[in-house]
Amino acid sequence: MSSNTDARPRTPGEWLQFGAGSVIVTVMCFPAIWMVYSAFKSNREIFRSPFGLPAEWRFENFTKAWIEGGLGALFLNTIIVTGLGVAMSVFFASMAAYAFTRLDFPGRRALARLFLVGLLLPPPAVAIALFTQLSALGLINTLWALILTNGAWTIALTTYLLGGYFRSLKREMEEAALLEGANRFQIFWHVVMPLVKPAMITVAILNAINIWNELLFALLFISDDAKRTLPAGIVRFSGYHSTDYSLIFAALTITTIPIMIFYFICQRHVMRGLTAAVAE
Amino acid sequence: MAKIEFDRVYKNYGDTPVLHDVTLSIESGELCVFVGPSGCGKSTLLRMVAGLEIVSGGEIRLAGRRANELPPPERNVAMVFQTYALFPHMTVAQNMGFGLKIRGVPAAARSAKITDVAKTLQLDGLLDRRPAQLSGGQRQRVAIGRAMLRDPDVYMFDEPLSNLDAALRIQTRLEIARLHQVTGRSMVYVTHDQIEAMTLADRIIVLNRGRVEQVGSPMELYDHPANIFVAGFIGSPKINLLEAAVSEQGLAIGQVHLAVAGVGARPGDKVTLGIRPEHLAIARSESEATFVSEVALVERLGGETLVYAQSPVGGDLLILKIQGKTSLKPGERIPVVIEPDHLHFFDSAGARLS
Ligand SMILES: Nc1ncnc2c1ncn2[C@@H]1O[C@H](COP(=O)(O)OP(=O)(O)O)[C@@H](O)[C@H]1O
Numbered sequence: 289m290s291s292n293t294d295a296r297p298r299t300p301g302e303w304l305q306f307g308a309g310s311v312i313v314t315v316m317c318f319p320a321i322w323m324v325y326s327a328f329k330s331n332r333e334i335f336r337s338p339f340g341l342p343a344e345w346r347f348e349n350f351t352k353a354w355i356e357g358g359l360g361a362l363f364l365n366t367i368i369v370t371g372l373g374v375a376m377s378v379f380f381a382s383m384a385a386y387a388f389t390r391l392d393f394p395g396r397r398a399l400a401r402l403f404l405v406g407l408l409l410p411p412p413a414v415a416i417a418l419f420t421q422l423s424a425l426g427l428i429n430t431l432w433a434l435i436l437t438n439g440a441w442t443i444a445l446t447t448y449l450l451g452g453y454f455r456s457l458k459r460e461m462e463e464a465a466l467l468e469g470a471n472r473f474q475i476f477w478h479v480v481m482p483l484v485k486p487a488m489i490t491v492a493i494l495n496a497i498n499i500w501n502e503l504l505f506a507l508l509f510i511s512d513d514a515k516r517t518l519p520a521g522i523v524r525f526s527g528y529h530s531t532d533y534s535l536i537f538a539a540l541t542i543t544t545i546p547i548m549i550f551y552f553i554c555q556r557h558v559m560r561g562l563t564a565a566v567a568e
Numbered sequence: 569m570a571k572i573e574f575d576r577v578y579k580n581y582g583d584t585p586v587l588h589d590v591t592l593s594i595e596s597g598e599l600c601v602f603v604g605p606s607g608c609g610k611s612t613l614l615r616m617v618a619g620l621e622i623v624s625g626g627e628i629r630l631a632g633r634r635a636n637e638l639p640p641p642e643r644n645v646a647m648v649f650q651t652y653a654l655f656p657h658m659t660v661a662q663n664m665g666f667g668l669k670i671r672g673v674p675a676a677a678r679s680a681k682i683t684d685v686a687k688t689l690q691l692d693g694l695l696d697r698r699p700a701q702l703s704g705g706q707r708q709r710v711a712i713g714r715a716m717l718r719d720p721d722v723y724m725f726d727e728p729l730s731n732l733d734a735a736l737r738i739q740t741r742l743e744i745a746r747l748h749q750v751t752g753r754s755m756v757y758v759t760h761d762q763i764e765a766m767t768l769a770d771r772i773i774v775l776n777r778g779r780v781e782q783v784g785s786p787m788e789l790y791d792h793p794a795n796i797f798v799a800g801f802i803g804s805p806k807i808n809l810l811e812a813a814v815s816e817q818g819l820a821i822g823q824v825h826l827a828v829a830g831v832g833a834r835p836g837d838k839v840t841l842g843i844r845p846e847h848l849a850i851a852r853s854e855s856e857a858t859f860v861s862e863v864a865l866v867e868r869l870g871g872e873t874l875v876y877a878q879s880p881v882g883g884d885l886l887i888l889k890i891q892g893k894t895s896l897k898p899g900e901r902i903p904v905v906i907e908p909d910h911l912h913f914f915d916s917a918g919a920r921l922s
């Protein structure tokens with residue numbers, strides 16, 4: 289789709305598109321690239337020549353940031369929150385999407401619309417209410433505060449995306465399974481789930497990225513440093529080390545790289561899942 | 569064994585009526601074909617028997633028991649879908665054995681049965697393949713195999729041959745006929761192709777715009793079509809339909825006079841005359857002819873020849889089916905004789921006159 293497979297020479301219009309595209313990509317990627325190579329500099333060098341390449345590549349910045357920031361613990365927390373949050377949202381959203389697209393029950397449309405409200409709410413609007421609820425449940429300052437809120441928060445979008453995909457599936461396979469004697473749950477488990485796997489992987493990846501990077505709830509609901517996730521931990525870390533930018537950049541790089549690698553490995557699935565949901 | 573009965577069945581999709589007052593019964597062990605033009609409600613009728621569509625009005629009975637609210641699995645019907653509806657993520661063996669697995673048949677017994685059925689359908693070498701790795705005909709046989717493994721009371725086929733090429737279509741048609749003979753189960757078969765219906769059916773149900781036009785054996789429908797629609801739909805090449813007026817002596821077909829008795833209408837009435845192509849013949853001389861016509865086109869099929877000739881009332885060309893070969897050419901004038909014993913008469917509303 290992106291490669292020019294036919295032998296026809298490119299038109300000036302296409303060159304213009306490529307040019308504009310390159311500029312946009314550069315502008316968007318530069319801060320990230322800048323962050324990565326600045327992590328190798330010393331603090332003084334960062335101030336002396338902010339955009340130059342490092343004179344000496346200081347790998348020790350990363351070790352120092354890892355140890356001083358306690359990034360190991362933060363990593364573990366983030367992985368737990370992301371993993372369980374994603375599992376929760378995909379598990380419930382796939383069932384909700386199936387129910388909204390395949391079952392007939394009173395109030396179905398109204399409920400489906402209500403779910404969509406979740407797409408529109410900005411997190412700050414409910415942050416205080418959530419805080420009160422979580423305190424009442426005694427969950428403040430536990431990872432559950434983040435797992436439950438993030439998992440629930442992503443259910444709206446996940447249900448919406450999966451619903452579009454479910455709608456595009458031909459019903460005949462489910463009908464065939466029904467005639468073969470399968471019950472609702474068996475149809476869902478043996479027929480529908482395998483068919484929507486690409487879409488589930490897609491939404492799992494999108495949710496993983498969102499939850500990994502989530503900051504507001506992570507700052508609000510956790511006050512114990514040992515229970516922070518990476519983004520919140522880095523914010524605290526930059527508070528302690530406001531003088532040493534090289535360590536901050538190193539910590540940021542350590543935080544960002546895994547999720548980027550994860551995304552690049554999975555992006556083929558994402559593209560396939562999204563196009564499949566739109567096609568047909 | 570299950571008799572299927574429709575008792576004044578109606579179906580609407582929202583406000584759109586799709587089936588009107590369908591009453592008929594399908595005897596146990598019968599191969600029944602629903603035939604009609606696309607969109608007439610054949611699939612809907614089939615899906616209501618399977619329990620995939622809600623019945624809007626009336627009653628469907630299976631083996632004498634009201635089935636309107638019966639959940640699909642309890643009806644013990646198996647369906648072969650037009651698109652086959654195989655599970656793409658399962659192998660051929662898993663596809664065929666899905667129902668057995670759901671019902672908790674142990675793996676060993678399952679695989680024995682699958683191997684058995686696969687052998688009769690010539691699928692033995694393909695059990696580990698996925699549907700995407702099969703040809704259209706093989707997919708079709710997997711879908712039939714899946715139905716066979718259920719050992720249902722009723723087999724249902726919804727246009728099962730429409731995605732196959734011509735040669736495969738005839739072969740699969742024969743296989744379905746054999747399956748019917750071997751199992752002795754009731755079969756309901758849906759098609760828009762009247763030749764499929766004629767060749768397969770014990771009994772044909774002709775549907776048009778959501779109504780049953782006629783029910784009968786293939787030959788009953790061919791020899792005694794109940795109305796113009798059935799007459800025109802059944803039979804290939806198509807029946808010749810001519811506007812005519814009843815006269816004292818018989819019929820006036822344009823300028824042509826035909827001496828027939830028993831039209832079943834009063835002089836002056838307008839009727840439609842139906843003549844099968846094989847009941848028009850070329851006379852030896854003009855004196856024996858009913859009328860003289862000009863040849864427009866000749867189609868030679870080998871054993872028989874179709875001659876298209878000008879109609880005495882204008883409009884559509886007449887079709888004559890002649891045994892053997894002929895040297896006729898377009899533009900030639902031929903004496904045509906109508907065999908009076910095989911005529912069909914329809915009133916102005918389209919219903920058959922006795
Ligand atoms: N789910 C549906 N919603 C609304 N109308 C439908 C639906 N399914 C079928 N129809 C309509 O019902 C009529 C009969 O359809 P169908 O039984 O599929 O016809 P056939 O199988 O004879 O071609 C058609 O006019 C079709 O447009």
Ligand SMILES: [Mg+2]
Nearest residue numbers: 610611612727
């Ligand atoms: Mg149909």
